[in-house]
């Protein structure tokens with residue numbers, strides 16, 4: 001059925017570990033090469049950490065699952081060096097229509113904020129997303145990706161994990177300090193360790209189909225509530241790469257999944273939806289029941305759960321893979337520093353607390369969308385329907401219509417890793433939040449702030465102070481600190497002055513030529529922002545003190561947690 | 564408490580009459596729909612979540 005995409009088949013290769021007399025030992029073993037496992041291996045490699053990745057299959061996602069990848073995910077992919085490829089292949093969209101029964105109630109344009117390198121989100125089939133990650137893993141000698149390696153058993157003690165792995169050449173055993181379990185929603189590792197993911201199954205079924213349209217169709221997201229072609233249910237039409245369109249049809253709880261996914265049943269439904277005379281090929285169809293659930297704790301001994309294995313959401317609002325990648329982003333730099341002896345082991349516990357907070361937020365958002373789409377009782381349905389009717393003429397009601405919200409990153413506002421904030425910044429960015437991108441000039445070249453953040457701590461300082469001597473002295477004390485890079489920002493293009501500062505502290509200067517950094521960060525002269533290796537804002541001050549910055553880095557590395 | 568529970572109508576009797584007039588010729592189902600629209604309109608006018616939550620709490624308490 002699938003014509004636009006052929007799954008790559010990756011070769012199984014026998015590893016030296018399969019011939020050793022005693023089990024080989026690795027610092028990090030990742031189970032699963034889905035979006036989570038692949039991203040983990042790349043993020044760790046970027047920070048100098050080796051890993052072995054085991055996957056039971058030899059290809060990427062079969063059939064499309066995730067399609068919507070949001071800005072924060074793309075920023076992380078940009079840090080990994082795959083963002084551009086994904087954006088180029090994906091569909092950037094911003095318009096949509098909402099229908100209720102037989103009429104269109106409104107249309108919208110997301111009008112994303114200007115001056116960002118990456119779009120608010122793209123639609124890209126999950127198999128492409130994974131394929132590009134697999135390709136990127138090839139650039140790192142630190143990554144040992146093993147296809148057709150299925151983990152059959154795990155034993156975990158406080159300090160050591162032992163894994164039994166099945167391959168086409170038989171079984172072998174390896175040990176590791178850490179296991180990162182990214183083996184998906186039905187994680188067997190979780191079950192083997194007697195752990196659970198708890199939550200809610202929605203009493204509903206959805207047909208997810210990918211079709212190729214033969215004719216032009218607008219690049220818009222169309223959502224129908226209770227359409228005439230599918231009474232009392234909902235439907236979604238959304239464009240992906242290669243002229244493939246995603247169709248979601250709500251089927252109700254009583255639908256028989258085996259019957260519903262057959263082409264002769266799917267076809268008439270889609271014909272009714274697209275209208276007469278629209279020709280299409282059916283690429284893929286499957287029937288899903290959705291759940292929102294998570295584990296109470298993402299860490300068990302030295303086994304750390306990531307992605308769907310740790311937290312699962314219904315797809316409305318696209319927070320599954322997006323949430324998964326943000327968990328990877330959160331965990332990798334922490335684990336790297338623990339393994340390098342630069343941070344206490346307790347730092348890992350903040351992966352659990354920060355991402356539990358995020359998982360709750362993602363589950364809350366997905367549940368709210370699901371409840372709007374599938375009202376739980378008669379009065380909820382009345383409110384839903386009346387909201388949609390009012391939305392036709394009244395703008396306010398459109399804000400209540402919820403067919404899935406844009407996936408936004410969670411802010412770790414209460415994180416113990418944040419410094420204490422004493423001054424007021426006139427911006428909606430807070431400590432614990434992801435950065436906001438901005439255009440800049442470097443060596444007379446246009447570039448983007450987001451390209452200069454991450455992988456190490458980053459200190460962004462506005463150097464346009466009246467008397468720069470003190471600032472330069474402070475900067476010099478930080479210039480050669482391990483795991484810290486400086487980002488010196490000026491609002492003016494005074495080359496003579498800039499090159500003077502540049503030579504005094506031997507550091508490149510970036511020019512905020514459109515004043516967007518100043519605006520978005522309230523980065524007035526002397527102001528300083530400290531970003532974590534995952535780009536999260538962790539400290540900020542109105543003037544620079546190397547003592548404050550050093551102590552903020554210690555806090556962000558978890559040394560305060562020890563006390 | 565931010566929700567105003569003191570008398571605030573410019574003309575209570577007229578409001579009450581209009582409210583019952585709205586429902587006079589409606590059947591049960593139509594009335595439920597009209598009530599829903601009315602709640603949505605008024606809730607948006609108030610806007611502030613704290614005030615709305617207070618109203619929701621009181622509405623949930625009264626038996």
Ligand SMILES: Cc1cc2nc3c(=O)[nH]c(=O)nc-3n(C[C@H](O)[C@H](O)[C@H](O)COP(=O)(O)OP(=O)(O)OC[C@H]3O[C@@H](n4cnc5c(N)ncnc54)[C@H](O)[C@@H]3O)c2cc1C
Nearest residue numbers: 032034035036056066067068151184307308318320321322
């Ligand atoms: C219909 C649908 C639509 C979706 N739409 C979106 C969307 O628009 N946006 C979004 O963000 N998310 C979406 N999602 C969610 C998204 O697909 C998941 O969140 C994402 O795949 C999670 O990635 P993961 O790496 O945690 O797990 P998975 O992708 O499930 O990967 C797990 C991997 O582990 C391997 N594995 C399992 N067990 C073992 C073992 N014992 N040994 C070795 N390997 C093993 C598997 O083969 C697999 O490769 C959607 C999901 C569905 C079903």
